[in-house]
Amino acid sequence: MRDALFMGRLTAGATHEMQNILATIRESGGLMEDLLAVGGEGFAHAERFKKGLCVLAEQVERGMALSEQLNYCAHAPEATPAGAEVNEAMRSLVGLYRRDAARKRVNLVLAAGRTGLRTSLRALELMGRAGLALDCALALLPQGSQLMLSVEEQGGLAVLRLDSPGYEALRGQEPFAELERRARALGAGVSAGPGGQGVVLSLPKPQA
């Protein structure tokens, strides 16, 4: 955990810098837009220029989202007295896993789930377990599938539910046996979802 905390500290510093860089790009783009608005009459390429500025703004937003998710990961090894907020951790995880999923032609989606649910696991442990479940699924699901992750509450526990058509057949595969072993070691449970659909990871409750 000491290594993770060290890397987290470096990453947090870097994401702060990235944020400053993106904020400066956004302000500079905004200034160009302002100048175009006040003195752009007769500028032959005004429309192309505006389009370029829109692309710049969109890319800054994209960079900001990525930087925010990375910043969350940077702090994920830290222990928090209240426990990790599950939905927040999954938002960052899914955001960072989407590219991996897209490479395997799987559409990874985070369903609008319950917020405010917590677990005694550190965010890093939580993301690690959920990441393992995603790895299992991405390795085995056919191309063109959709994999949906949702955060739910079952019997007072925070649970992560993974769903995809045909997903239940994957529970018999070796990667899932490994997932079950690792989940148990952390006090998390793995079971079939409602009606035998998908997979549910039950997370340990935060200590009172």
Place this chain on the structure above:
Amino acid sequence: MNKKDWKILLVDDEHEFITTLAERLELRGITPRVAFDGESALAAVAQEEPQVIVLDVLMPGIKGLEVLERVKRSNPRVQVLLLTGHGSTRDGIEGMRLGAFDYMMKPLNIDTLIEKMESAIDYAGKAANLG
């Protein structure tokens, strides 16, 4: 109050960011002063009291929250808008406890910033009338 009469101080160690922001505000009729660190910010406040300070939380030297505390002690009428990053939202909340008017995440939306400046100036005016 007309925007050109607003007394605004922008404080951030990111030179390009803060000077560009100042330029954009000037295009909207607001002429802010700029400081690049906590020490210069405190000196600028002592020289001429601003109505609103837009203050970055994470700066080398005197940190934003310390600048906030010192300004609130010496010049309680000054309203402070904190600029936070995603790693420093907690600082924004702590800043509110220390008397900041509000906090905003970078990158900024300039229209929202101006709205918040206006609210802060209105609030300071009302507080002065009550006092």
